[in-house]
Structures are given as structure tokens and as C-alpha cells.
Amino acid sequence: MYRIGVVSLFAELIDPVARHGVVGRACERGLVELRHESPRAFTTDRHRTVDDRPYGGGPGMVLSYEPMCGAIGALRTCLPKDSRALVLSARGRSFNGALARELAAAPGLLLVAGRYEGLDERIIEAEALEEVSIGDYVLSGGELAAAVVIDAVARLLPGVLGHEESGERDSHMDGLLGYPQYTRPEVVDGMAVPEVLLGGDHDRIRRWRLKHALGRTWRKRPDLLEARVLSDEERELLAEYRLEAGSA
Numbered sequence: 001m002y003r004i005g006v007v008s009l010f011a012e013l014i015d016p017v018a019r020h021g022v023v024g025r026a027c028e029r030g031l032v033e034l035r036h037e038s039p040r041a042f043t044t045d046r047h048r049t050v051d052d053r054p055y056g057g058g059p060g061m062v063l064s065y066e067p068m069c070g071a072i073g074a075l076r077t078c079l080p081k082d083s084r085a086l087v088l089s090a091r092g093r094s095f096n097g098a099l100a101r102e103l104a105a106a107p108g109l110l111l112v113a114g115r116y117e118g119l120d121e122r123i124i125e126a127e128a129l130e131e132v133s134i135g136d137y138v139l140s141g142g143e144l145a146a147a148v149v150i151d152a153v154a155r156l157l158p159g160v161l162g163h164e165e166s167g168e169r170d171s172h173m174d175g176l177l178g179y180p181q182y183t184r185p186e187v188v189d190g191m192a193v194p195e196v197l198l199g200g201d202h203d204r205i206r207r208w209r210l211k212h213a214l215g216r217t218w219r220k221r222p223d224l225l226e227a228r229v230l231s232d233e234e235r236e237l238l239a240e241y242r243l244e245a246g247s248a
Ligand SMILES: C[S@@+](CC[C@H](N)C(=O)[O-])C[C@H]1O[C@@H](n2cnc3c(N)ncnc32)[C@H](O)[C@@H]1O
Pocket: 087, 088, 089, 090, 091, 112, 113, 114, 115, 116, 117, 118, 119, 132, 133, 134, 135, 136, 137, 138, 139, 140, 141, 142, 143, 145
């Protein structure tokens, strides 16, 4: 079982991911366990205060050391030793498929979601949290970012995706964007499914899909192609795609 612990003020924003779809089934089948801890449970005052004003002035509030570290410490006792420990943060390293694979290979995962103006820096230092961002924009809290990480990591765990929905051909699994998909009807609003997909010739279908995965990546994310060494077949298929697109 892969154990995930989340520290956040709003568990209700994260829980749905563990109740529905692929991750929901993985939790039901005991492949993934999601635990939650709120820093409010580690406060000592009547108002259960978890934040305070920033030193040096400025707007907003900052999450305080003691309640956050209390919640983190409580979750650590339920997680395997050497679990990865992340804080969701707009100033962190970008989350991507490679990092999702690294996290899925770890013994477990601790996620800390911030709120307000973020966390007291000393929490990040003392708990050796890796800062991870899900994109170059600012969310109001880390809960949705934590849900994104949980979903992306859980689908990579052994046994979570059945053969039918295997993720091997998903975008980013091999450094390319996914190829186009079609389902019935064969013709809709005058648009037909590409003939090659109807023929049952598995090698032609494989080459067509690879060509379109390469072409799509070249058009939309050329940076991914620059980071990838293409095989002879891939170079040939991409050249074909570019010729057909009129830009060889
Ligand atoms: C309003 S934001 C704080 C922004 C912070 N003052 C800054 O400049 O980075 C509150 C919380 O949302 C989360 N958050 C915001 N944007 C995020 C992003 N792009 N990726 C991951 N978490 C994010 C973090 O947990 C952060 O502590």
C-alpha cells in the first residue's frame, strides 16, 4: 500500500480525489491510503489559531510553525521512513511527469498545503520540505495542487490502472504528447475517423499514432522534442508529418 499524508486546513477540497474515479478505486482496493491532518488540531488557544501577522509588515497572514509542525510530525509517524516530503508552493520546482514517477517510486508521500501568504520559512527548513509548484500562477491554497499531485502519482502506482486503461501511452510517459483518439460514430458532422484506424493493421496503426504524437509535440511543445533523442523511425515519421503539414 502506498501511503499519502496531507497537512492542510481544508481536507474537504482534497478528499473528493480519494473518493472518485481511478484514485477512488485504488483507495477502495487498499492500494493507496490517504490520511489528512489539520494544523488546527495542534493549537492550544481557544480560537485554534494557525496563523499570525508577517514579521516586517505587509498584507495577509502566515501559517505558524507550531501547529504546522505538529500536524507534519503526527503524519510522519504513519508514513514509511524515507517518504518524500513536499510543500506545495508557487515558488517551487515545476511538477511534471518525471517528478510524478520519482514520487511514485518513493516509499510514501507527505504533502503540505499552504494558505494565506504561505508558511513560516522555518517549517520548510526544519522539515526539509521540497517546494513544488503545479504551474506559474498563484492559487489561494495548496489543496488543489496537492490533489493534482495525488492523482498524477496514484495512477503510476503498480496495479492502479488496469490493462484497459494502461497509462503507458499517455502524454508525457515517453516524452511526447498523446496521439489523437476517436470513438464511434465513424462519421460525425461530416468528420470521418482516419481510415488507417479502421483497418486493423496493427503496425500501420502504431506508426500513424507515433507520427501524430511526434507531430503534435513538434507543433505544440517543441521543447519536449529538443530534450529527446529520436530513433531513425521517429525522425522519418516526423519528416513525413512535417511534409504533409507543408513545413518540411
Ligand atoms: C496565496 S498562496 C501564497 C503565495 C505566496 N505569497 C507566494 O508569493 O508564493 C497560498 C498557498 O497556495 C499554494 N499555492 C499557490 N500557488 C501554487 C502553485 N502554483 N503551485 C502549488 N501551490 C500553490 C501554496 O501552498 C501557498 O502557500
